[in-house]
Amino acid sequence: MTQELKNDIHTRADAVQRQYHRRGPVFRAIWLVAAVLVIVAGLVMLVVPGPAIIVIPIGIAMLAARFRWAQILLRATIDYGVTLHRRISKAGIGVKLALALGGAAVVAGVAYLVWR
Numbered sequence: 001m002t003q004e005l006k007n008d009i010h011t012r013a014d015a016v017q018r019q020y021h022r023r024g025p026v027f028r029a030i031w032l033v034a035a036v037l038v039i040v041a042g043l044v045m046l047v048v049p050g051p052a053i054i055v056i057p058i059g060i061a062m063l064a065a066r067f068r069w070a071q072i073l074l075r076a077t078i079d080y081g082v083t084l085h086r087r088i089s090k091a092g093i094g095v096k097l098a099l100a101l102g103g104a105a106v107v108a109g110v111a112y113l114v115w116r
Contacts (some may be wrong), residue, residue: 020065036063
């Protein structure tokens with residue numbers, strides 16, 4: 001299952017990259033600006049409450065259509081994410097509960113710091 005999931009995600013990313021290169025220069029410029037804005041928004045979400053862990057990889061995926069270094073980073077991120085998902089899926093209920101409580105504590109701590 002893990003290898004199939006990785007291959008599926010890589011195939012989808014490759015399809016987006018092929019479509020990106022078929023577009024004109026104006027579209028590619030707008031795409032690049034949007035990717036940078038998505039990453040900046042994700043970085044802001046590291047400080048304020050928000051799904052930075054989801055938003056930043058989306059920006060990197062957008063940049064991967066243009067830059068080789070982003071493609072390498074995206075592939076590494078996909079491989080790590082799928083492996084992490086597999087490990088969490090196989091973990092016991094105690095580990096899952098600890099991760100959920102730890103995540104909730106981090107969110108509560110950040111919310112407290114922002115709104116105090």
